[in-house]
Amino acid sequence: MELFKNANFDFLGKKWPFLIVSIVLTLAGVASLAIKGGPHYGIDFRGGTLVYVKFADKPPIEKLRSALSAKLGGTPEVQEITGLNEVIIGTELRADQEQERARLAILETLSTTFGQQQAGKLDLNNAGVQAIVDRLRVPLQSAGVSLSEQQLQDVATAIKNFRDAAPRSGVLRSIDELQGVPGVTPQVISALKQETYTAPYSIRQVEVVGPKMGAELRRQAIYVVLAALAGMLIYIAFRFEWIYGVAAVLAVFHDTIVTVGLFSILNEEITLTVVAALLTLVGYSMNDTIVIFDRIRENLKLSKRQNFEELVNASINQTMSRTVLTSGLTFLTALSLLVFGGPVLRGFSLALVIGILIGTYSSVFIASPILIWARNWVEARKRKTPSAAAPAAAVRGRAPAKSIK
Numbered sequence: 001m002e003l004f005k006n007a008n009f010d011f012l013g014k015k016w017p018f019l020i021v022s023i024v025l026t027l028a029g030v031a032s033l034a035i036k037g038g039p040h041y042g043i044d045f046r047g048g049t050l051v052y053v054k055f056a057d058k059p060p061i062e063k064l065r066s067a068l069s070a071k072l073g074g075t076p077e078v079q080e081i082t083g084l085n086e087v088i089i090g091t092e093l094r095a096d097q098e099q100e101r102a103r104l105a106i107l108e109t110l111s112t113t114f115g116q117q118q119a120g121k122l123d124l125n126n127a128g129v130q131a132i133v134d135r136l137r138v139p140l141q142s143a144g145v146s147l148s149e150q151q152l153q154d155v156a157t158a159i160k161n162f163r164d165a166a167p168r169s170g171v172l173r174s175i176d177e178l179q180g181v182p183g184v185t186p187q188v189i190s191a192l193k194q195e196t197y198t199a200p201y202s203i204r205q206v207e208v209v210g211p212k213m214g215a216e217l218r219r220q221a222i223y224v225v226l227a228a229l230a231g232m233l234i235y236i237a238f239r240f241e242w243i244y245g246v247a248a249v250l251a252v253f254h255d256t257i258v259t260v261g262l263f264s265i266l267n268e269e270i271t272l273t274v275v276a277a278l279l280t281l282v283g284y285s286m287n288d289t290i291v292i293f294d295r296i297r298e299n300l301k302l303s304k305r306q307n308f309e310e311l312v313n314a315s316i317n318q319t320m321s322r323t324v325l326t327s328g329l330t331f332l333t334a335l336s337l338l339v340f341g342g343p344v345l346r347g348f349s350l351a352l353v354i355g356i357l358i359g360t361y362s363s364v365f366i367a368s369p370i371l372i373w374a375r376n377w378v379e380a381r382k383r384k385t386p387s388a389a390a391p392a393a394a395v396r397g398r399a400p401a402k403s404i405k
Helices: 012-035 061-072 099-114 129-142 149-164 186-195 211-239 242-265 272-302 308-318 320-340 343-397
Strands: 048-055 077-081 086-092 201-209
Touching (some): 012 308, 012 343, 061 077, 061 099, 129 186, 201 211, 242 272, 272 343, 308 320
Antiparallel strands (some): 048 201, 077 086
16 A cells, blocks of 8 residues: 655755754753663662552552551552552562562551451451361351351452452452352351451552662663664664664664653653563664664665665655554554553553654664765765775886986
C-alpha cells in the first residue's frame, strides 16, 4: 500500500530545525540526569519491597501513606491502580534494614491500620489454606462434624479459590458470601464466624529485591543495551559499510539517551519493564533505519553519478509510505497501552510512545545526515590522499640533472 505517490519532500533541506530540537532534548535530558544523580530507578533496581494490596473499597491513600511513613520513616511510595481499588506499596531498603523486617513492617502497618483486628481471630482475607484448616478443625469437631484432613483441605481450598476469584480478587466483605460454595456447610459458616473475620483488604503479592541484586540488575541492564548496540554495529558494518553502521548506531544511541532523559525530566521510574521497552526500541529504530539504508544502497547501484544528498533524500521519500504505516500503527498500539493500560504498564508504554516518535524521526533527520557527513568525509580523504602523494611521485620520477663541466 502506497500512501505517498511520487513524494518529493525536501527532508534533508529541513534537517536543522529537527537537529536543534534533538540537541536541546539531549542536553536537557543529560542535565536532568546530572542534577538528579542519574535515572530514577525503580525498586527492582534500587532494592526494596513491593506489596500489592487489594481493598474492598476505594483505598485511603493519604491515610495509608501517613501510617507507613510513621512506621518506616521517609516517604514510602504508594501508587493507586485506578478503577481496581488496588495499591502498590514500595519502600527502599536501607543499609540497616533487612528484607524480612521491611516486609513485616508493611504487613504490620496494614494490619494495625485497616485490619479491624478481633482478639484471637484469623483474618480470612489474608489467610492461607493451612491456616484456615487449623481454625476449622476444633470447632467442627465440637459441633459433631467429622471431616478427614483431606476433606478439611478441600473445604479450605474451595474457600480460598472463591475468595481469590474475580470479582472479589482476594477480598470478602462478609463470611456470608461463602454460602453456596461447594463443601461450605452451615456448620462451616458458623465455625468461620467463630474463628475468623474479614479485613477490608487483601495482600495479593509481595516482592522483595535486595540492594546487591538491584545493583547487579542495573549493571546487567547497561551491559545488555550496550551489547545490543555493538551487535547492531557489527551487523550493519558487515551488511553495508562501516559508515552506515556508525550512523545507525549513533542514531539509536541518540534515541536511548533522549528517552532516558525524558524519563528523568518527567520523574518516571526506570524499571525492568522500561529496559525491556528500550531494547525493543533499539531493534525497532534500527530496523526503520536499515530500510532507508537499504533503499540508498539500491539507488546507488542505479544512479552512481547522482549527488549523494539528493539520492538519500529520494530514498527517504520512497520509503515514507512504509515508515508512516509501520510507525503509525505501532504508535497507536503503544498509545492505547499508555491511555488504558493503567499504572502497571505506564513505564513500558510511555517508553514505547516516546521511543517510536524519537526513533522514527531520528532515522530520517539523525541517521541520514550522519551518513552523508561520514561519506563526504571519507570521499574527501580519498581525494586528498592521491593529491598529496602526487608531488612526491613526481620528485621520485624526475631524471637527475646533468652537471656542466
